[in-house]
Amino acid sequence: MDLALDDDQQAIAQAAADFLAEACAAPAMRAAADSADGMDRALWQGIVEQGWCAVAAPEAEGGLGLGEVGLALLAEQLGRHLAGVPFFESAIEAAALLRACGNPEPALLAGVASGAVLVLAAHATHADASTTPAGDWRLDGTWPQVPGAAWADNFLLLIEGESPRLFWVPAPELAVEPLAMIDTTRRSASVHAHAVHVPATALLAEGAALRTALVHARGLAAIALAAEQVGVAQQCLDLTLAYAAQRMQFGRPIASFQAVKHRCAQMLVAIESARSAVYGAAAVADAAPEATTLSFHAAEAWCAACDAVRYAAQEAIQLHGGVGYTWEVDVQRYFKRAQANRVRGGDPSTWRERVAAQLLDAAP
Amino acid sequence: MNLTETPEERTFRAEVQAWMAAHLTGEFAALRGCHGPGEERFDAALAKRWEQELATAGWVGIGWPQAAGGAGLPLGKQIIFHEEYVRAGGPGRLGHIGEQLFAPTLIDFGTPAQQARFLPGIRAGREYWAQGYSEPNAGSDLANVRTRARLDVERGEWVIDGQKVWTSWAQEADWIFVLARTEEGSQRHHGLSLLLVPLHQPGVTVRPIRQMTGGAEFNEVFFDGARTEGSLHLGPVGEGWKVAMALLGYERGVSTLGQQAQFRHELDLVIAAARANGAAQDPVLRQRIADAALRLATLRFHALRVLGAGGASHAAYTAKYAWSNWRRDLGQLAADVLGRAGDVVRADDAARTRLQQVWLSSRADTIYAGTNEIQLNLIAERALGMPREERKGP
Numbered sequence: 001m002d003l004a005l006d007d008d009q010q011a012i013a014q015a016a017a018d019f020l021a022e023a024c025a026a027p028a029m030r031a032a033a034d035s036a037d038g039m040d041r042a043l044w045q046g047i048v049e050q051g052w053c054a055v056a057a058p059e060a061e062g063g064l065g066l067g068e069v070g071l072a073l074l075a076e077q078l079g080r081h082l083a084g085v086p087f088f089e090s091a092i093e094a095a096a097l098l099r100a101c102g103n104p105e106p107a108l109l110a111g112v113a114s115g116a117v118l119v120l121a122a123h124a125t126h127a128d129a130s131t132t133p134a135g136d137w138r139l140d141g142t143w144p145q146v147p148g149a150a151w152a153d154n155f156l157l158l159i160e161g162e163s164p165r166l167f168w169v170p171a172p173e174l175a176v177e178p179l180a181m182i183d184t185t186r187r188s189a190s191v192h193a194h195a196v197h198v199p200a201t202a203l204l205a206e207g208a209a210l211r212t213a214l215v216h217a218r219g220l221a222a223i224a225l226a227a228e229q230v231g232v233a234q235q236c237l238d239l240t241l242a243y244a245a246q247r248m249q250f251g252r253p254i255a256s257f258q259a260v261k262h263r264c265a266q267m268l269v270a271i272e273s274a275r276s277a278v279y280g281a282a283a284v285a286d287a288a289p290e291a292t293t294l295s296f297h298a299a300e301a302w303c304a305a306c307d308a309v310r311y312a313a314q315e316a317i318q319l320h321g322g323v324g325y326t327w328e329v330d331v332q333r334y335f336k337r338a339q340a341n342r343v344r345g346g347d348p349s350t351w352r353e354r355v356a357a358q359l360l361d362a363a364p
Numbered sequence: 365m366n367l368t369e370t371p372e373e374r375t376f377r378a379e380v381q382a383w384m385a386a387h388l389t390g391e392f393a394a395l396r397g398c399h400g401p402g403e404e405r406f407d408a409a410l411a412k413r414w415e416q417e418l419a420t421a422g423w424v425g426i427g428w429p430q431a432a433g434g435a436g437l438p439l440g441k442q443i444i445f446h447e448e449y450v451r452a453g454g455p456g457r458l459g460h461i462g463e464q465l466f467a468p469t470l471i472d473f474g475t476p477a478q479q480a481r482f483l484p485g486i487r488a489g490r491e492y493w494a495q496g497y498s499e500p501n502a503g504s505d506l507a508n509v510r511t512r513a514r515l516d517v518e519r520g521e522w523v524i525d526g527q528k529v530w531t532s533w534a535q536e537a538d539w540i541f542v543l544a545r546t547e548e549g550s551q552r553h554h555g556l557s558l559l560l561v562p563l564h565q566p567g568v569t570v571r572p573i574r575q576m577t578g579g580a581e582f583n584e585v586f587f588d589g590a591r592t593e594g595s596l597h598l599g600p601v602g603e604g605w606k607v608a609m610a611l612l613g614y615e616r617g618v619s620t621l622g623q624q625a626q627f628r629h630e631l632d633l634v635i636a637a638a639r640a641n642g643a644a645q646d647p648v649l650r651q652r653i654a655d656a657a658l659r660l661a662t663l664r665f666h667a668l669r670v671l672g673a674g675g676a677s678h679a680a681y682t683a684k685y686a687w688s689n690w691r692r693d694l695g696q697l698a699a700d701v702l703g704r705a706g707d708v709v710r711a712d713d714a715a716r717t718r719l720q721q722v723w724l725s726s727r728a729d730t731i732y733a734g735t736n737e738i739q740l741n742l743i744a745e746r747a748l749g750m751p752r753e754e755r756k757g758p
């Protein structure tokens with residue numbers, strides 16, 4: 001039993017940090033965030049070339065074999081840089097769901113590994129699938145707020161109902177309508193299907209098996225998004241430390257005031273705890289856990305990371321004073337991303353209630 | 365990074381389980397689930413015999429290197445031992461200060477003669493130690509210690525005068541390590557030495573102090589011409605500060621593994637109480653209980669992350685703050701789950717008594733081994749490199 005990063009893990013984390021420090025420095029991040037569609041395509045190409053999109057895949061399948069831990073390490077670094085790329089959407093969320101469904105369409109996963117952007121559209125306001133006499137499917141529906149949708153090459157469409165169904169559809173078949181965002185570092189769009197016809201093979205999974213896969217993938221995605229939150233929180237702390245060291249008031253750097261020091265120290269407590277939670281949960285996920293074990297540790301990572309980033313982003317603004325309230329200083333971008341991630345992964349109270357049910361309602 | 369138990373670890377777990385089942389019986393059954401003073405049934409003499417029972421089987425010093433007479437067990441096995449120990453109802457460990465704080469420091473800084481003299485007694489559960497750091501005017505500001513020691517050259521002995529306070533278990537201990545000023549007129553952390561002093565002698569008076577829990581685990585210790593051999597300084601004379609700080613590192617680090625297993629047991633008691641009295645239906649308490657369980661799992665991951673080989677030393681600074689505040693929150697949760705019953709003493713209700721003790725005793729966790737505020741100063745200054753606190757006067 002040991003949770004220290006091994007050599008491979010340290011190497012990938014360091015390589016990612018170095019690569020992003022160069023390829024996604026603050027000016028590039030801002031440029032992408034202020035651009036028309038928010039995506040940094042040069043960065044994405046670099047990421048694909050480094051093999052990150054296959055970091056979790058087993059080596060036998062051409063991946064790096066670093067599992068959920070590898071994904072978490074990369075997601076953490078991407079969060080730190082607010083990278084405008086669909087790594088989470090495609091290489092984590094959609095890939096996890098495909099794998100949980102038993103990889104029914106291997107070309108899709110292979111596409112993800114080589115940089116084709118696959119995006120999961122869930123939470124439809126209305127959606128319907130019906131078979132046609134020709135034996136294919138007709139899809140109709142609206143998915144009103146799908147993160148990463150404007151960047152997608154292919155979609156996984158989730159149609160809820162008594163028996164849920166998951167289809168894959170090439171993006172050009174759908175109407176994708178970008179939305180104006182508060183968090184401009186990750187764009188959403190609404191996705192519409194009007195009488196879209198897809199072949200029978202486009203149905204990837206359905207029914208109880210799909211439900212189980214959705215819960216499993218939700219856990220994995222939460223752990224990786226938690227890692228991203230840790231990166232966001234870490235950057236909030238680092239920006240604050242740099243500012244506090246040089247901002248003088250009362251004839252001394254504000255970093256020398258104990259109230260300021262203690263706030264920064266508490267940020268670090270929350271961040272390091274969340275990092276431990278994320279690494280531990282990722283290691284659990286890599287060890288073929290039972291469903292209840294995975295959902296417990298996913299909740300652990302997710303709640304810890306959301307708590308940490310909420311505190312860190314809040315204090316980062318506070319300790320910057322007036323400039324913390326400006327558009328110009330980056331902490332506002334981190335603050336917004338933290339909240340966007342939070343609602344995306346689901347409110348921590350929902351996750352805690354799932355755990356409470358495990359602990360308090362199950363037969364003892 | 366690896367969380368799966370190896371076959372060897374599984375075998376070891378079974379071994380500990382079997383041993384506990386076979387040995388926490390007979391007279392020791394009375395100690396089952398017993399934590400310490402404040403509980404009526406606590407019996408120090410019996411607790412020491414229990415330490416000897418553990419020692420005979422080789423369960424004392426499991427983390428010490430083999431060269432020092434320990435078992436040299438890797439972290440994973442130490443954790444397994446603590447988990448199974450607590451699961452079986454193993455009582456609070458009277459030998460904790462000697463085994464977990466003093467011995468590792470002795471192994472790092474002691475002379476071969478000192479090690480040969482003191483390690484076997486600790487390892488056998490025969491000799492107990494107390495920690496003589498805090499004084500009435502030296503708490504957080506430990507470098508302000510005034511207890512003095514001068515060398516009586518003729519008899520080759522240190523002569524010690526002064527007072528320590530909040531000294532845990534001094535009333536049951538045989539020896540105390542005393543941070544004392546051995547250089548007259550020295551200031552702050554200069555001129556201090558860590559002296560090893562026998563407690564059973566005319567120059568030493570130990571007076572228990574009653575705690576808010578009702579029991580008396582800590583004491584005042586008065587030194588009035590107390591003596592110890594001239595060779596019994598740990599580390600060089602005048603460099604006791606460094607040794608004292610290294611010991612604090614053990615107090616805040618590996619030694620907390622056993623506590624964590626205890627925390628799990630306490631949380632289980634809170635959960636059982638909530639299920640029994642209906643608190644488990646309260647939506648806010650449900651959130652707090654889930655939160656406690658999740659954060660406890662994280663304390664374990666955190667320990668595995670920072671204490672493992674090549675672990676993240678940076679993160680080690682946050683561990684004490686995290687666990688002590690977790691436990692304080694758990695204490696408040698225990699009281700809130702108990703509700704009105706929490707205010708009524710019922711000696712025959714062991715679970716309730718334990719939860720009341722958790723509530724009260726958890727108030728100490730954020731004070732000893734460096735208060736919350738001192739921890740935050742350390743994190744800010746050491747881990748984050750922020751400016752140091754201003755100090756006034758000498």
Ligand SMILES: Cc1cc2nc3c(=O)[nH]c(=O)nc-3n(C[C@H](O)[C@H](O)[C@H](O)COP(=O)(O)OP(=O)(O)OC[C@H]3O[C@@H](n4cnc5c(N)ncnc54)[C@H](O)[C@@H]3O)c2cc1C
Binds near residue numbers: 530734
């Ligand atoms: C149950 C228990 C067992 C103990 N066992 C032992 C033992 O075995 N041996 C031993 O030597 N000691 C022991 N102690 C003592 C313990 O180490 C001290 O109580 C602790 O270091 C605090 O010192 P103090 O009590 O003098 O409080 P003070 O130092 O007077 O602190 C009072 C308050 O002021 C705050 N404060 C102090 N300095 C600063 C600062 N620079 N910045 C911000 N805030 C500050 C503190 O955080 C605290 O909130 C024990 C204490 C307890 C509660």
